[in-house]
Amino acid sequence: MEPRRDPRGALVRPYAVTRGRTEPLQNIALEAVLSSTPTQSAEARFAGHDKYRISSVCEGRAQSLAEIAAYTRMPLGVTRVLVADMVAEGLLTLHTAAPATGFAARMNLLGRVLSGLREL
Amino acid sequence: MDFANYDPDGVNRGREIISAKIVVAGGFGVGKTTLVGAISEIQPLTTEALMTAAGVGIDDPSKVPGKETTTVAMDFGRITMAEDLILYLFGTPGQTRFWFMWDEIIRGAVGAAVLVDTRRITDAFAPLDYFENRKLPYVVALNRFDDAPHYEMEEIREALAISPDVPMVLCDARRRDSVKQVLVTVVEHAMLRLQAEHGYPASVG
Numbered sequence: 001m002e003p004r005r006d007p008r009g010a011l012v013r014p015y016a017v018t019r020g021r022t023e024p025l026q027n028i029a030l031e032a033v034l035s036s037t038p039t040q041s042a043e044a045r046f047a048g049h050d051k052y053r054i055s056s057v058c059e060g061r062a063q064s065l066a067e068i069a070a071y072t073r074m075p076l077g078v079t080r081v082l083v084a085d086m087v088a089e090g091l092l093t094l095h096t097a098a099p100a101t102g103f104a105a106r107m108n109l110l111g112r113v114l115s116g117l118r119e120l
Numbered sequence: 121m122d123f124a125n126y127d128p129d130g131v132n133r134g135r136e137i138i139s140a141k142i143v144v145a146g147g148f149g150v151g152k153t154t155l156v157g158a159i160s161e162i163q164p165l166t167t168e169a170l171m172t173a174a175g176v177g178i179d180d181p182s183k184v185p186g187k188e189t190t191t192v193a194m195d196f197g198r199i200t201m202a203e204d205l206i207l208y209l210f211g212t213p214g215q216t217r218f219w220f221m222w223d224e225i226i227r228g229a230v231g232a233a234v235l236v237d238t239r240r241i242t243d244a245f246a247p248l249d250y251f252e253n254r255k256l257p258y259v260v261a262l263n264r265f266d267d268a269p270h271y272e273m274e275e276i277r278e279a280l281a282i283s284p285d286v287p288m289v290l291c292d293a294r295r296r297d298s299v300k301q302v303l304v305t306v307v308e309h310a311m312l313r314l315q316a317e318h319g320y321p322a323s324v325g
Contacts, residue, residue, distance in 0.1 A: 097139050117201075117300060
């Protein structure tokens with residue numbers, strides 16, 4: 001939890017892999033889940049090293065944006081830019097984070113989470 | 121044919137996956153990562169965000185020459201509840217100077233648990249202040265360390281000026297059952313709040 005200095009120093013600027021872009025195409029939530037089919041993964045092979053790594057992490061098991069960043073060891077902001085690009089390019093499927101609208105939908109989600117917890 | 125749904129491999133077959141998030145907040149060293157680790161199905165992971173020491177609102181350190189890059193780390197865990205439902209638990213960065221990160225972490229969350237170490241009660245002031253000024257439902261969990269002095273729950277509520285409508289629960293962040301009870305309290309409280317906001321009589325199934 002302590003902040004620490006980047007051991008890699010300034011050798012690679014963090015946003016070099018996004019070609020300097022810091023604004024994602026869409027602001028994907030930390031917990032939003034992404035998945036990749038084998039077909040999407042096969043295509044991602046040609047999308048560059050970083051995107052292929054992201055694709056591999058999501059193949060066969062849906063992963064949140066936060067998990068993708070952790071497993072690829074890329075900073076969150078950089079991961080978000082790349083993942084948003086991949087969603088736009090059809091290389092990843094974006095699932096919904098908590099449907100925050102409507103009383104009934106929110107109660108239903110809370111109810112499912114509650115029974116999920118009780119069953120643990 | 122809609123190619124957005126083209127899925128010859130069948131991996132995306134079935135329903136959309138929904139994720140929900142509960143935030144675990146508290147001062148530095150209060151046991152947030154321990155709590156997450158006690159119930160998560162994966163070893164708690166760390167996501168890092170880069171920013172400069174003066175990086176509030178700036179996420180590209182290269183634009184601020186001469187400032188050092190700091191990494192703010194947040195730990196999180198995962199509980200897969202069903203094929204189409206995943207619960208994530210996010211710990212907040214310990215230091216309150218990273219509050220701007222908290223805003224991102226709590227966005228869209230179901231609710232939060234503020235973890236309090238009864239040996240260092242004053243560390244809880246800042247996190248509690250933060251949640252008092254947000255709309256997110258939260259509960260206070262007293263993490264009882266073995267060598268902690270014994271206080272009555274109501275003494276702590278008074279000492280920390282915790283509003284009577286905020287649930288408080290004792291816990292041991294190392295024990296799965298205890299952590300489960302904290303999370304159940306968060307979700308029940310969130311349901312009651314939501315019902316109250318919509319004018320329904322309070323009841324949790």
